[in-house]
Amino acid sequence: MLWVEKYRPKTIKDVVADKKVLEKVVTWAKNWEKGIVQKPLLFAGPPGTGKTSLALAIANTFGWEVVELNASDQRNWRIIYHIVGEGAFSETISDEGEFLSIRQGRLKLIILDEVDNIHKKEDAGGEGALIRLLKKKPRQPIILTANEPYNLSAELRNLCEMITFRRLDVRRVVAVLERICAQEGIRADRRALESIARNAGGDLRAAINDLQAIAEGKTEIRVEDVVTAKRTQETDVFKVMQKIFKTTSSAVYSEAMLLDESPDDFINWIDENLPLEYSGEDLLKGYLVLSRADIFLGRVRRRQFYRLWKYATYLMTAGVQQVKKEARRGFTRYRRPAIWQMLAASRQRREKMKTILAKIGRYSHLSKKKASTEMYFTIKFLLSKTEIPIAASVAAFYDFSEDDIKFITGDEERAKEIMKYVKEHRLHRVEDESFLTAFEMLEREEELATAAEAEEEKLIEVVSEEGDESEEETEEKVKRERREKRRKKKSKGKEVTLDFFS
Ligand SMILES: Nc1ncnc2c1ncn2[C@@H]1O[C@H](COP(=O)(O)OP(=O)(O)OP(=O)(O)O)[C@@H](O)[C@H]1O
Numbered sequence: 001m002l003w004v005e006k007y008r009p010k011t012i013k014d015v016v017a018d019k020k021v022l023e024k025v026v027t028w029a030k031n032w033e034k035g036i037v038q039k040p041l042l043f044a045g046p047p048g049t050g051k052t053s054l055a056l057a058i059a060n061t062f063g064w065e066v067v068e069l070n071a072s073d074q075r076n077w078r079i080i081y082h083i084v085g086e087g088a089f090s091e092t093i094s095d096e097g098e099f100l101s102i103r104q105g106r107l108k109l110i111i112l113d114e115v116d117n118i119h120k121k122e123d124a125g126g127e128g129a130l131i132r133l134l135k136k137k138p139r140q141p142i143i144l145t146a147n148e149p150y151n152l153s154a155e156l157r158n159l160c161e162m163i164t165f166r167r168l169d170v171r172r173v174v175a176v177l178e179r180i181c182a183q184e185g186i187r188a189d190r191r192a193l194e195s196i197a198r199n200a201g202g203d204l205r206a207a208i209n210d211l212q213a214i215a216e217g218k219t220e221i222r223v224e225d226v227v228t229a230k231r232t233q234e235t236d237v238f239k240v241m242q243k244i245f246k247t248t249s250s251a252v253y254s255e256a257m258l259l260d261e262s263p264d265d266f267i268n269w270i271d272e273n274l275p276l277e278y279s280g281e282d283l284l285k286g287y288l289v290l291s292r293a294d295i296f297l298g299r300v301r302r303r304q305f306y307r308l309w310k311y312a313t314y315l316m317t318a319g320v321q322q323v324k325k326e327a328r329r330g331f332t333r334y335r336r337p338a339i340w341q342m343l344a345a346s347r348q349r350r351e352k353m354k355t356i357l358a359k360i361g362r363y364s365h366l367s368k369k370k371a372s373t374e375m376y377f378t379i380k381f382l383l384s385k386t387e388i389p390i391a392a393s394v395a396a397f398y399d400f401s402e403d404d405i406k407f408i409t410g411d412e413e414r415a416k417e418i419m420k421y422v423k424e425h426r427l428h429r430v431e432d433e434s435f436l437t438a439f440e441m442l443e444r445e446e447e448l449a450t451a452a453e454a455e456e457e458k459l460i461e462v463v464s465e466e467g468d469e470s471e472e473e474t475e476e477k478v479k480r481e482r483r484e485k486r487r488k489k490k491s492k493g494k495e496v497t498l499d500f501f502s
Pocket of ligand 1: 003004005007008009014015016017045046047048049050051052053054145146147176204205208
């Protein structure tokens with residue numbers, strides 16, 4: 001059994017959290033018990049910090065039933081409406097003329113996971129439906145969880161009481177790891193546990209998973225085990241890729257962390273083999289996740305924040321894994337990243353990459369670095385996988401030559417076909433409906449900007465963890481950056497959008 005499940009907190013006392021958070025949540029639950037209808041809670045914070053655990057622990061402590069649902073799955077909405085419609089209380093008037101709430105049976109806690117992934121547009125089960133539901137002041141307790149609360153609309157946030165979860169510090173993570181070791185009968189060197197905790201960057205789930213991987217079959221953990229575990233692990237790239245593409249096993253992230261490949265190399269493996277395993281919408285989503293991972297890698301390269309490797313690895317493993325609707329059956333012969341052979345072949349190829357990025361940067365109004373981190377994978381997808389007319393309009397928009405397209409797609413025939421279409425239809429940098437549609441699929445500028453903002457926020461959090469900044473200073477910094485971004489966007493936004501899509 002996975003230790004993260006085995007040691008999931010049973011009651012509120014087992015949850016590691018700030019006192020204030022616990023007090024707030026307990027008061028909320030007690031009010032429900034008294035029949036006072038409360039605003040839903042929104043638990044917001046990074047993965048593995050105990051959001052779901054605290055929600056489950058409350059239900060357990062107060063003897064409530066639990067209905068745990070994923071908000072983005074439309075099939076769940078009937079159930080949600082049904083439960084909320086049941087109502088937990090009926091009202092009556094006492095002899096003294098007071099309103100009284102009479103409890104009907106057990107309370108049912110609805111936990112809506114990952115509301116930040118809920119669709120913005122879809123009416124049937126999207127954010128709009130959730131807002132309508134919450135406006136009715138549901139008479140059953142609801143807890144929403146989200147990693148990125150600022151991906152939600154302000155309206156939805158205002159309908160909830162937000163409780164922020166922070167990354168757990170090393171001391172607290174070590175305390176949990178020590179408790180687990182004691183219960184498993186494992187003697188552990190404190191320095192080894194500290195090293196695991198530091199590695200996990202405040203994600204207790206990751207720390208417990210790492211501990212389990214290292215402790216497997218041992219009665220003692222020494223510092224050397226933590227270091228050597230990374231190098232001697234047998235897991236190889238192919239096995240990890242198989243797990244990503246063909247399974248939903250939650251071990252992919254920790255296994256990828258044990259590989260000798262750096263995330264910079266590993267992303268090339270995923271990029272090369274993704275189209276062999278996924279197709280259609282899964283492939284598009286896969287590339288989108290990969291381009292997010294690449295943003296983090298870019299930041300590691302530029303600013304040497306190696307802690308961001310974690311997010312990048314998480315996205316390129318669990319992230320890519322989770323977007324698939326169904327795994328492709330049968331054996332897949334994976335390929336070595338073609339880009340390495342190309343780059344090794346000659347310096348010229350590297351120069352080629354530079355000119356391509358310069359074009360992407362120039363026409364998307366991005367720096368060359370941003371072009372590589374934010375657009376390259378998207379453009380690669382559009383050129384390689386969409387219908388020829390769409391690919392051709394993208395090529396024309398960026399003024400790509402046949403050679404550029406061949407380089408990006410790695411497909412000579414397709415490059416020829418695309419250029420033939422460009423020439424025959426005399427495409428050049430003009431508005432093209434199909435191109436617009438392709439980009440609409442990528443949820444357009446606004447959502448990319450929100451995501452970038454959220455990533456920036458994480459980055460700043462990391463900066464503050466590294467330095468001696470106070471919390472207020474960090475928040476002030478985040479706000480300043482946001483203001484600055486909004487200002488820039490306002491002054492430039494329209495012009496860029498028009499230019500970009502025309
Ligand atoms: N604050 C915590 N106190 C005790 N255990 C925790 C805490 N945070 C995480 N854990 C451990 O990590 C596992 C995962 O935590 P949990 O599912 O609660 O995280 P989460 O914040 O909901 O993450 P996600 O956003 O990815 O859903 C739990 O099963 C538990 O073992």
